[in-house]
Amino acid sequence: MKKKFVKRLAAGIFATVLTVGALAGCGSKAVENTAAQDAAVEETTVQETAEPEAPAEDAAKAQTKETGTDEAVAAEGEVTTIYAATGGSPKPFTFVDDSNELTGHNIELIKAIFDKLPQYKLEIEVTDFASIFAGLDSDRYQIGVNNFAKNEQRKEKYLFTDPIFANEYVAIFAKDNKKAETIESWDDLAGLKTISQAGINITTALENYNTANPDKSIVIEYSESDLVLQIQDVEAGKYDFVLMDKPMFEYYQNEFNFNVTGITISNDVSKDLMEEPYSYLIVSAGNEQLVDDINKALKEVIEEGTSKEINEKWFGSDYSPSYE
Amino acid sequence: MSKIFDWQLVFTQIPAVLKYLPVTLELTAIAMIIGWIVGLLIAIVKIHNVPILKQISTAFVSVIRGTPIIVQLYLTYFGIPIALKYINYYYGTSYNVNGIPPIIFAIVALGLNQSAFDSETIRAAILSVEKGQVEAAKSLGMNGIQIFKRVIVPQAVTVAIPSLGNSLIGLVKGTSLAFTCSVVEITAQGKILAGNSYRYFEVYCSLAIIYFVLTIAIERVFTYIEKKMSVPEDVETEKKGRLPKKEGLSSELG
Numbered sequence: 001m002k003k004k005f006v007k008r009l010a011a012g013i014f015a016t017v018l019t020v021g022a023l024a025g026c027g028s029k030a031v032e033n034t035a036a037q038d039a040a041v042e043e044t045t046v047q048e049t050a051e052p053e054a055p056a057e058d059a060a061k062a063q064t065k066e067t068g069t070d071e072a073v074a075a076e077g078e079v080t081t082i083y084a085a086t087g088g089s090p091k092p093f094t095f096v097d098d099s100n101e102l103t104g105h106n107i108e109l110i111k112a113i114f115d116k117l118p119q120y121k122l123e124i125e126v127t128d129f130a131s132i133f134a135g136l137d138s139d140r141y142q143i144g145v146n147n148f149a150k151n152e153q154r155k156e157k158y159l160f161t162d163p164i165f166a167n168e169y170v171a172i173f174a175k176d177n178k179k180a181e182t183i184e185s186w187d188d189l190a191g192l193k194t195i196s197q198a199g200i201n202i203t204t205a206l207e208n209y210n211t212a213n214p215d216k217s218i219v220i221e222y223s224e225s226d227l228v229l230q231i232q233d234v235e236a237g238k239y240d241f242v243l244m245d246k247p248m249f250e251y252y253q254n255e256f257n258f259n260v261t262g263i264t265i266s267n268d269v270s271k272d273l274m275e276e277p278y279s280y281l282i283v284s285a286g287n288e289q290l291v292d293d294i295n296k297a298l299k300e301v302i303e304e305g306t307s308k309e310i311n312e313k314w315f316g317s318d319y320s321p322s323y324e
Numbered sequence: 325m326s327k328i329f330d331w332q333l334v335f336t337q338i339p340a341v342l343k344y345l346p347v348t349l350e351l352t353a354i355a356m357i358i359g360w361i362v363g364l365l366i367a368i369v370k371i372h373n374v375p376i377l378k379q380i381s382t383a384f385v386s387v388i389r390g391t392p393i394i395v396q397l398y399l400t401y402f403g404i405p406i407a408l409k410y411i412n413y414y415y416g417t418s419y420n421v422n423g424i425p426p427i428i429f430a431i432v433a434l435g436l437n438q439s440a441f442d443s444e445t446i447r448a449a450i451l452s453v454e455k456g457q458v459e460a461a462k463s464l465g466m467n468g469i470q471i472f473k474r475v476i477v478p479q480a481v482t483v484a485i486p487s488l489g490n491s492l493i494g495l496v497k498g499t500s501l502a503f504t505c506s507v508v509e510i511t512a513q514g515k516i517l518a519g520n521s522y523r524y525f526e527v528y529c530s531l532a533i534i535y536f537v538l539t540i541a542i543e544r545v546f547t548y549i550e551k552k553m554s555v556p557e558d559v560e561t562e563k564k565g566r567l568p569k570k571e572g573l574s575s576e577l578g
Contacts, residue, residue: 083422085506087519088515088516088519089515089516089518089519090519091519091520091522094519095516095519095520096516096517096519096520097520098520125506126506126508126512126516127503127504127505127506128503128504128506128512128515130504131398131401131402131503131504131505131506134398134401134402134504135402135506137402137406138402138403138405138406138409139405139409140401140402140405140422226518226524226525227522228328228522228523228524228525229524229525232328251522252522255521255522256327256328256522
């Protein structure tokens with residue numbers, strides 16, 4: 001009687017070890033195994049739960065899995081699937097609209113770029129913001145599209161395309177704040193306290209400024225809290241100011257009409273301090289070819305005026321970077 | 325000044341969020357089952373002191389319990405592709421996990437997380453069954469499986485149910501982190517909706533309501549199960565307690 005029990009135990013233990021192996025990532029066999037086990041479950045459930053587009057996307061993914069190995073060996077001229085990731089915010093750069101379609105300035109622009117690149121098939125996934133970076137590290141995604149700014153650390157890890165958007169920042173102060181009257185450039189912000197989310201372009205701009213001006217630094221408090229709350233904190237005087245993309249601030253004011261003033265931080269002044277007030281697409285390491293292709297297409301998109309159209313649609317004025 | 329808090333939206337957007345409730349439930353249900361099965365195996369390994377495996381499970385449980393779920397999700401979803409990148413580089417293979425749907429990573433990570441917590445609950449529950457009963461069952465000629473099924477499980481389940489319910493409620497809320505693996509469930513859908521309307525606070529209020537209702541439902545179910553399970557204790561003990569023993573004896577003799 002003991003034998004039976006032990007046998008059962010051994011079978012169970014084998015399964016356990018397999019799953020533990022999968023978690024630790026020490027065996028690709030284990031990974032495939034888990035996938036195979038769950039694939040059946042997945043197939044039936046996805047169709048019930050997902051939006052109309054999702055099954056098609058899954059099918060496409062499944063296909064890449066099958067052909068994945070051949071593709072890696074790479075017959076050129078074949079269509080390569082590129083996975084782009086976005087956080088789905090902030091609007092109007094990237095967001096999901098009322099009809100459940102991913103859209104926004106960045107999204108339309110990247111689509112316009114890939115329209116010119118028939119050798120690639122673009123798949124855009126919405127994920128948690130921080131996951132974009134982790135996904136680029138692991139090459140799960142090849143492109144990050146979330147109005148990203150550039151800094152030194154990022155330059156080491158990721159590849160950057162040419163700029164896609166010439167940013168303008170506004171510093172938002174409470175209306176009755178006297179400090180607001182004297183602000184014209186980044187220097188005037190020195191010593192003031194602000195709040196910002198880790199990883200986003202504004203924070204990168206602030207950090208770049210601080211690195212360049214260690215003696216006149218801006219006090220940054222990091223938070224995951226929503227911008228509405230951040231602006232309310234500024235209204236209440238908890239922080240001196242909060243920095244925002246200018247076009248975004250206009251959208252927010254439209255929706256909430258806060259009791260604040262936005263002061264445009266002039267780019268001319270900021271250019272010396274922050275060499276590049278632009279936004280970019282970021283590409284995972286090792287995809288130099290992809291970056292070249294995107295840059296070529298991007299240039300066309302800007303020169304033929306598609307970029308201008310997209311900008312005017314979302315912001316009312318043109319923020320396209322110029323090539324001079 | 326326009327509306328800072330749009331309370332109507334809290335309720336009007338609930339249906340849009342609920343569209344993804346099936347994903348949350350799917351994550352929860354499958355992870356729960358994985359948690360129970362793997363948890364049971366770990367508990368058995370620990371109780372029976374199986375060499376090597378016991379050490380592995382102890383390490384597994386302490387690592388899983390010692391790290392937040394969000395970190396585990398990252399490690400499974402992004403760690404495995406990174407590991408494969410290295411493997412591919414050094415061994416010239418070309419494994420690629422991008423074709424595997426993200427939800428599987430979320431389910432596996434949540435399930436294993438659940439198993440670590442459940443294993444301790446199950447172990448304690450099994451150990452709560454008096455040794456004397458097992459010995460008695462043995463003396464009646466039951467084999468291991470019979471003892472497990474007829475003596476240990478009915479008693480252990482009663483002990484384990486409240487804790488398992490507790491950890492299931494934790495799991496429901498844990499699924500809200502699946503967005504890190506690009507799985508869109510209700511929290512992710514909430515964030516996406518808010519990305520459009522800028523109304524994050526409202527969305528979190530809607531989510532609070534949904535999770536609260538879900539949790540109450542689970543609580544109810546578990547209270548019901550608990551009640552059902554505990555009935556034999558007071559009234560029908562004699563009848564139910566005797567029957568299996570007789571069966572066990574006669575089958576052994578026959």
